[in-house]
Amino acid sequence: MTLSDLATRLELTVFTPGVPLDRPAQGGYASDLLSDVIGHARKDDVWVTMQVHPNIVAVAVLKELAGIVLVGGRVPAAETLAQAEREKVPVLGTRLGAFELAGRLYTMGVKGS
Amino acid sequence: MALRRFRADLHIHTCLSPCGELTMSPRAVVDRAREAGLDLIAVTDHNTTENAGAVIEAAAGTGLAVLPGIEMTTAEEVHILGLFDAGANLGPFQEEVYRNLPDLPSKMRFTADQVLVDAADYVTGFCPRCLFGATLLAVQEAVDLIRGHGGLAIACHVDRDSFSIISQLGFIPPGLALEAIEVSSRLTAEEARAAFGPVTPLPVVRFSDAHKPEEIGMAATDFLVEGPVLGEIRLALAGREGRRVIGP
Numbered sequence: 001m002t003l004s005d006l007a008t009r010l011e012l013t014v015f016t017p018g019v020p021l022d023r024p025a026q027g028g029y030a031s032d033l034l035s036d037v038i039g040h041a042r043k044d045d046v047w048v049t050m051q052v053h054p055n056i057v058a059v060a061v062l063k064e065l066a067g068i069v070l071v072g073g074r075v076p077a078a079e080t081l082a083q084a085e086r087e088k089v090p091v092l093g094t095r096l097g098a099f100e101l102a103g104r105l106y107t108m109g110v111k112g113s
Numbered sequence: 114m115a116l117r118r119f120r121a122d123l124h125i126h127t128c129l130s131p132c133g134e135l136t137m138s139p140r141a142v143v144d145r146a147r148e149a150g151l152d153l154i155a156v157t158d159h160n161t162t163e164n165a166g167a168v169i170e171a172a173a174g175t176g177l178a179v180l181p182g183i184e185m186t187t188a189e190e191v192h193i194l195g196l197f198d199a200g201a202n203l204g205p206f207q208e209e210v211y212r213n214l215p216d217l218p219s220k221m222r223f224t225a226d227q228v229l230v231d232a233a234d235y236v237t238g239f240c241p242r243c244l245f246g247a248t249l250l251a252v253q254e255a256v257d258l259i260r261g262h263g264g265l266a267i268a269c270h271v272d273r274d275s276f277s278i279i280s281q282l283g284f285i286p287p288g289l290a291l292e293a294i295e296v297s298s299r300l301t302a303e304e305a306r307a308a309f310g311p312v313t314p315l316p317v318v319r320f321s322d323a324h325k326p327e328e329i330g331m332a333a334t335d336f337l338v339e340g341p342v343l344g345e346i347r348l349a350l351a352g353r354e355g356r357r358v359i360g361p
Contacts, residue, residue: 034283053189053251055282077251 001025001110003046003067003090010104012069013093015076018085025066028110030102034059041065042113046105048098052076057083057091067091071098114339116355121341122146122333123155123180124194124269124295124320128228129164130184131245134325135226138234139164139171141326147177149330153341155196157182159244160214162203163229169199170232178341184269185210185259186245187252192269192276194295195259198343206262213248252278256290265347266290270297270322271309285313292350293318293358298332302360316350316358335359 004021007014014021026044031037032051041047043064049056050072057080060068067090070076076084076091084091094101106112125142126133146154156165156179165181172179181203182196197203227240250258256266268278268285271294278285278294285294293316296305305317323329338345338356349356 033280035280038283051189051281053282053286055284055286059283 001108003092006046006069006105006108006110007092009108010094010096010101015070015081015091015093016084016089019088019090021067021090023066023090025110028102028105028112029065030098030112038062046110048101048105050074050098052080054080054083056080057087057089060089061087065089069094069101071096071101116337116339118359119152119336119338119341120150120333121153121155121336121346122149122151122321122323122330123153123182123196123267123318123346124157124184125154125323125329126158126184127156127164127168128226128230129161129240129244130158130324131225131227132324133158135228136326137324138230139168139232140234142168142329143172143175143177143179145326145329146172147175149333151177151330151333153178153180153336153346154329155180155182155194157184157194157196159184160186160210160242160246160248161240161244162197162207163240165203167230167232171234180343180346182264183210183259185250185255186247186276187255188247188249189252189281190247190276191252191278191281193252193255193259193278194267194269195255195264196267196343196346197262197264201263203262206258206264209258210248210250211242213250214242214244215246215249217243217246252282252286253289260290265292265343265350267293267295267318269295272296272300272305285315291315292347295320296332297322298328316352318350318358 025046029041030048229238
């Protein structure tokens, strides 16, 4: 399932219009501790978090994540968006909380390890 | 004036912190710091500087130098130490922190009393704010606020699994104007240097983060400086004019 499919079906906000959403999400990971994401997320995961600091982009690049979904209506910092556009990391958003979003992703076949 | 070694523990809570013991009164902090052989301490309660003045006053004439400070919780739940000059007027800084500290419903105020005291250990009031909560300030904004009021900023207990800039943000964001990183007493000075020396050009300091009197000085850092004042500590952290961190 591509990020574009997820964005449509879950009515996600797209914060990075300049970044293609054609990348498939092979799985998912939810965490707000970036050290934990560095340790445990897998390549091509979609990452569910409420952190909006620019470091989330660097972590997504490092771990080759498919994209980031910000939960709880969080809006990324301006610097985060600039870096995400530059690094071609899709950043999406939803008003749903992390638990609800992860549940919906799971029912759509996007699973954890 | 000659340079000499000053032993400093610049991360100490008082009874104002929700997690600080009631026994952390100004006189007790000063007495214990002197017993521990410290030359310089800083009072760093969670999101507040309001008890610092009382400790500074309690230390007057004892030979112990005291800096006012704060341990700010940023929006990312990173703890940042802010240290200020002993004579600084911190009113406007404190107002800005409180303005960015959300209140919690009263039924959620499950933490211990947050006790305001004077230099003679008398209780003068209770802080009604949720001091343990996270401010709305992102780490960059917190560092800017501290520096904008003349303070220096240090990332707290980076070796811990919670409230550390590394646990929360994975790594130290490049370009963040920190003066140092702090490790907790859980690491020896050698372990701290081995773990963090290779990953940051910032100096590593080691302070106690004391919440009880017996913890004061459990970790401390020696500075080669002219005197126990903020400007000298700043020079030592930058390794300028012969001043330096001798070692945690």
